[in-house]
Amino acid sequence: MIYTITFNPAVDYVVTADTFRTGKTNRTKTENIVFGGKGVNVSLLLHALNTKSIALGFIAGFTGKALREGVEKEGITTDFIEVENGFTRINLKLHAEEETELNGSGPEISENELKSFFEKLGALTPQDTLVLSGSVPKSLPKDIYAQIAKLAQTKGVRLIVDAAGDLLLSTLEFQPFLVKPNREELSEMFRAPADTEEQVTALAEELKRRGAKNVLVSMAGDGALLYTETGEVYFAPAAKGTLINSTGAGDSMVGGFLAEFTRSGDFEKALAMGTAAGGATAFSVGIAGFQKIMAVHESVKAGVQRVR
Template sequence: MIYTVTFNPSLDYIVRLDSFTAGEINRVNYEQVLGGGKGINVSIVLGNLGHESTALGFTAGFTGEEIKRQLDGFGVKHDFVHLPEGFTRINVKVKAEKETEINGQGPDISEAKREELFAKLDKLTEGDTLVLAGSIPKTLPDDIYEKIMARLEGRGIRIIVDAEKKLLLNVLKYHPFLIKPNNHELGDMFGVKLTTDEEIITYAKKLQEKGAQNVLISMAGDGAILLTADGQHYKSPAPKGKLINSVGAGDSMVAGFITGYTESQGDFKTAFHMGVATGSASAFSENLATRPEVEALLKTII
């Protein structure tokens, strides 16, 4: 079974404008409200690709109920911890000449509610896949990723981590199955600017030396690179297409990788190509990738 964890999910209010002027009334010409958060995006795309998962995390208030309603509509299972006070955060994403985001802070999460999530994770068994993705709200400890991985260590659970610099570096000692930084994040981890594939591979290997098994580096329009635990590496250009919405593209790559790995019974090259195609399919669409969109792009890169 596949599980995803989103510690700080959101209801994303997405608007498009011809132009945006601060301090003035601005009128939108497109708007949409979507449940968001990296783990939730992974679960939705997995469902679109034909694979069942269970979305875990915390929800609260009317916004939390809307996220669950939307997941029900997608046919995605969920088992969130309900918070009795506050509401799941609202993120505003403004797309005009430039993209501007205003992210909410999220509700308070007590230690008792944190233990409820741990209890759900304790039910995972050998062969399960767990995706830990996204930011940590201020009311959770900074080492929550580490606590979870330490708790599940040695149980044969494949753990995938897609998180920012410090969170990612701190979990490497627990040997995550897959991590997915982008090329800029990878450089930032080591205080360098990476400009060539060779440099990216060199520093990705350093993450393996620190404990990561497989490292998937997304490079936006330049494609992606995968380094595997057995010493192989693969490079793929990005499929051709018009960028419409970059939100969720990285999460879609993770979902595509899991799908390809599962369907090929562990072939990394297949998983890699499926990940690249799925990430691009989301980037070229108003919504998250669907199976037909992914398969069409897959034919152009293999």
């Protein structure tokens, strides 16, 4: 089974406006409610590609109940822990002349609630895959990623990490199966440029040297690069379409990659599906559905190539 972790899921209020002016009354043009958070987004994308998963994490308050009901209505199995203090965050995603986000902070998670979470993880087996992604609430230990990565390694669980900075770096000694930074995160991690394919490849190789088995780097309009555990490097061109909402595109890449790799075990095919899924979501409100993903996939797959 595939399990996704979302420490801090969210109810996203996605609105568009012709213009936005601070200090003034503004009117929306369109409004949508999207239930998400990085791990939840991965589960939604997996479901769109007919791949089962269970969404783990923490919810709280009336927004948490709405999120769980909304996600389960989409066909996702959840096993969230309900937190007593606070409420699941609401994030404002405003699309006017520019994209603007105002994200909530989320609930406070107690030691007992965290203990219950680790008890769930303790039941995982080597047949399971765990997707660890997103930010960590202030109430959780700073080394929570490393703790989970160590547990996954001990149990032989396939671990996928989608995070930035020290969160990702802290997991490398436990040899995660796949890490997925974007190009900006990769550059910031090593304080080095990642402007060219050669520079991205060199930094991805450094992540492998430190312990990652496979490295998938999303590069927005420049496509994606995959450095595999067997030393091959693949490149996928960016999907073509009209950007509607970039939120969830990286999570969708993870979901698309994982869905295809689970089926075929083929890195090249997995890169193509991941790139298509990420692009399809960027061209949608919320996480893309099957038909849009497959339509984008048709335009992407022929461009995937091995470059090393």
